[in-house]
Amino acid sequence: MRFATWNVNSIKARLPRLLDWLADTAPDVVCLQETKCADDAFPTDEIGVLGYRVAAHGDGRWNGVALLSRVGLDDVRRGFPGEPGFPEPEARAISGTAAGIRFTSVYVPNGRTPEDPHYAYKLTWLAALRDALAAEVAAGPVVLTGDFNVAPTDADVWDPAGFVGATHVTAPERDALAAIRATGLRDVEARALKGDRAYTYWDYRAGMFHQNKGMRIDLVYASDPVADAVRNAYVDREARKGKGPSDHAPIVVDVDLPLHPS
């Protein structure tokens, strides 16, 4: 089976590209982030034509996550137990079971700057996510994926020296990711299709993509039954090219696991 994650930076703005990409890539399950779309405005029908069931969790203006699956989609849960808010809970996590795997699509708070209250929120949110995931990992195969807004190592940013003092690279953020992995999840590192750095995000500004000045902040965390079955994982940088891309590229993962659609 093939699954993918993609921060689309507005599902409305990205819909034509998303539909083309779904047809070309044919993933069985897709975790989306930054849909920026209220649930009643979500393009469920357009995506459904391609054979996908859709579960969306949106605020409208900001955030927003969704799951697409053409191999069943059960036990959908929006948010997670104990999820903190800013101050109210936001649309940053959605879970569902497909092909026997518990998928969670996350859009982790950005943090803005280490001094900003949003940064403390980010750390609290990641700690609560860890607690929620610990129970999931014990229960069965898990994939936790999305935009984590954290670069796990200095090798995951184009200019580590330039990021000193910025969010996405601080020790507490990286520790929070390590704590999530310690529940029994492994970082499935996607390979780059070009060059040796598998970045997943490049700022729109200043020609960053063309200079490959990016960051690896979209991650795939999988528990052993899934991680052991990974045959291929790549960052689809082709989707970052051309007119009207998201600032993030999708990650595509192929696993040798049976599809048992429900």
Add this chain to the structure above:
DNA sequence: ATGTCCCTTCACAAGGGA
């Protein structure tokens, strides 16, 4: 370290967020 994009509104320009 800001050359873009996307969203929204006391809306057709400007501000917020990333």
